[in-house]
Amino acid sequence: MRFRDIRGLLDARSVAVVGASDREGNIGGTAIRHLLKFGYTGEIWPVHPSAETVAGLPAYRSVAELPGVADLAILAVPAARAVELVAECGAAGIRNGVVWAGGFAESGPEGRALQDRLVAACAQTDFNLCGPNCLGLINTGTKLTATYSSGLFDFDTMLTGTVSMVSQSGGITAASMALAARAGWGFQHVVSVGNEAVVSAADFIHHYANDNGVRVIAAYLEGVQDGPKLVAALKEAHAAHKPVVILKGGRSAESAEAAKSHTAVLAGVDKVFSAVMRDCGVTLVRSLEELLDVCSLFSSLRPEQLGAGGRIAITTTGGGGGVLATDQCVSRGVAVPRLAAATVEAAGAKLTPLAAVGNPTDLTPESFYQEKWRAQLPAALAALAADDGVDGVLFLAQAMRHRAQHVVAAVEALRSATDKPMCVSWPLAPEEALTSLASLGIYAFPEHDRAARALGHLGGYRPHTADSAVADAAVPDQVTSLVAEWAITGPAVVAEHRCRPLLTAAGLPVVDGIHAHSIDEAAGFGFPLVLKGVTGEVTHRYAAGLVKLGVADREELATAWKTITTRAETDGVALDGMLVQRMADGDTEFLVSAFTDDQFGVMVSVGVGGVLAEALDDVVLMRAPVTPEAAVAHIRELKLFERAPKLVSGVDLAALGGFVANLGALAAALPWRKFTLEINPVKAVAAGVVALDALLIVETTA
Structure with missing residues (x-):
């Protein structure tokens, strides 16, 4: 995991402002006036092709003519000029810069292409770029105001403090400074990252985690570009005993409008994000007021008081x-x-x-x-x-x-x-x-x-969290061989009779069963039994009438076989015989799933199982792979344990936690880019837990 060294952005001792002039409304000139007003302690070098001075300071015709190599370049220019200026800065030895202009990836295909060229120009000299499409950054300790924010006109002095903020919204950063000042406190750093073309919010969180002057980290996020990198930064902050308080925008979006599995319905974008943040020790809030309130309280406390x-x-x-x-x-x-x-x-x-x-x-x-x-x-x-x-x-x-x-x-x-x-x-x-x-x-x-x-x-707040992410766990060679035999190269639904060997190979207990193609073959299995139509065309077989529970004898078996076959023919569903299983004891059922999230990778979920899974919407999520102990800690968070304690009183939590850990290890080793492996239900029985049904949906292979 590579974090960028952004000390030159936040701790710059010399600033070149490219595009600054004394023309009214010029944002480069505004930035220089902010720097002068608040007493920036470093050098300020305006860059203008023809002006002799800007805001009373000597101006230079290009970055190549500066009296030294600037730590930071503020590129106060339109989007179209940013690429060539980054190249000029790189040639002059400048390695850090801010681009405020919009008109990049946020504006459509042409803007995306322009941003790609900007990123390529930065890569040529390993240039740390904040933005584009951002409000810039502030370090109140050195009075560095690399921003054109008009909100600074309302301040006569700049309060400093021990809270540092990174935001994907310029408006949120400006409002945060104003509201904090009204409450009598200030930030150490305030950063608007915009499109995060090069330097990301995770890079700033990493920097704050290692800055002795920062005690609390605040963030406003609307999206996550690199989930593993963000997680690594958050864990670093937590290990340094620095609380991270996050306000997340866009939390109401669901990961799928028409879900093929119970898991897709239950594990929406907000729940995944919240689960990952919980595992990283993050405090999530719902409003800007709440964000600032929590930060002000946390910053007033010593680390041991947290x-x-x-x-x-x-x-x-x-x-x-x-x-x-x-x-x-x-x-x-x-x-x-x-x-x-x-x-x-x-x-x-x-x-x-x-x-x-x-x-x-x-x-x-x-x-x-x-x-x-x-x-x-x-x-x-x-x-x-x-x-x-x-x-x-x-x-x-x-x-x-x-x-x-x-x-x-x-x-x-x-x-x-x-x-x-x-x-x-x-x-x-x-x-x-x-x-x-x-x-x-x-x-x-x-x-x-x-x-x-x-x-x-x-x-x-927990100084030590039940962090679910651990080192990658090994899975048996049988799993690798079986997956290779399937040779899945595109979207596919792998039915239960094919999933069973995969679960067994990974050490997951599965109820006894056989794949039968005749009533005689099924009857030889013994009674009572469960009869399920085998098909890859229907993901919710119980709701489709393709499952019969508690078949007591041969007569009931013949009736159930005919009913399921007729129902399938009526609905145009092709059956490949029947799956015959033992009836499992126990009243408590869980839905245990592994799935891939676009931002954070493989996740594991545990919730109320059976036909009530979606109706009750009681689920906890964790990143995979996960330790059995962490899995048990998260399973205890299910509302079921508080609302129906008698129902779960006999559940072997250690066995269920081990099941979840094994599933997480299996899922983390699967090769497909996007998939859901759903086991519904997992039944709690006297001897532990056992999987009764399984479904694998592969959406994207690479």
Whole structure:
């Protein structure tokens, strides 16, 4: 996995702005004025074929005439000129650049061809290109503003921080900076990657994971160009104890409108993305507001605090706010437990008699009015935070504008008194109070529910995830030989009677059965039995009336054989005899599948099986190959375990986890580019689990 070295993009100490002029509306000139306004610490070299100066700075006729090799070239030119200018930059020794212009792959075939030429030009000199079709990038630490964003005109100074963002939308980057500044905090880096023709979002995430100044990584993504590379970058960030918070656009699209298998219906694009992000330790959010809220909370905490649980002690200056916040926390998955008696006694001894100690604890405004109670408030807050039954504190300030300095002092004292995470919600807080808190690295939420939502994500953050991806697992040579014998060269449906040997060769338990071509042959198998018409033309045979369960004797067998044969003839379906199987004991059925995703490769899914698979829509997904232990951890996430515990009480989870792991290893070794291998159902029996039915659909071979 090769990540590009993009330090020259983000940490450039000299910038050439090609196409800059003093003409009104010129975006190159705008970029230079931004650099000057915010005090960029490096060299700024305007490039213009005829101008003597730009924004008061000496101008150069070409990049070849610059006084040195620029770390970064901003190509503020139309799309048609970008290719030749990248070549000129490469010849001059410049290895990093930004192209803002649109008109490339996003605009149609001609634009795609132009972008291909741009990529080829970059490849000639290993040129790191951000864009095209982007808003550029910002490093607030060095005041590098390689952007023409008009939003920067609204800022007099540039706040910096420990959150770095990469976005596939320029508008989202601009809005993020503005909203964060309004909340009193800033980013370390903000990058708009546009079409990601050369440098991708994954490259920036990789860079952030290795930047000591970055503590939290934010991303807005609409698509994934290289799934394995993104996964590798996300895992690197997680291993570095840097939370990644992602807002995903376009999550409602489904992978198939008319699905041939249950799996295609259940495993939509959103579910696959969410499953992969879960395995990478990513926090997924649903709005820009939520993205910024979670980032602000996470950035205010130390790495060791990010593993805290989801039990919160609430303090408030008004009873109603505490009650409401309690409801909001619970609805967000945050527990508000009863405090220990010793905690209540210790805190109560330091608070005004008007206070109500519990969870929530109503401090009352009285605690801030008199010096006596203000002096004892830090000890009371420390006692509440020290309760062994809570993992953090949510401090609510109801109004309190006239005592703002005392509220800030109490928050600071609480933070000093505990190693547990602390979150502040302060509607209508005075601006100076927010500034004071921000100087401490604390960002107050303007609404209690937003704080509760962020705390819910903190409670769900796991420093160590049940990561499903492991080294490629070996499969028996029999599997390779069998697949080679099939010689599938195009779209194909491999029916159950042909899938059974494949599963058996991979070590997956399959119910006993034979391929029969006569009633006598089927009767010799023994009763009771299951009768299935053998065909590659119908993928849902039960729904098509080609399956008969619980055939008890020869008479029922003859009737079932005729019924299935007649139904097939009526529907114009050709049968190749019947598959005869044992009736399997057990009431619990699972749908276990392996399939290929365009972005992330081979996936494995486990859900409620049988005919109810699509109706109940209860499924978990994981990347393949997967360890048995990780598979069990994910299987436990099925809603079935919470809603129908008796139904799964006898399930051998270790056996099911091993089945899923073996299937993942098998699927990871299959040669086809796009396929679905669906086993429905897998029945939980006394001896473990067993596959009752299987279907392989190959869509694309290469």
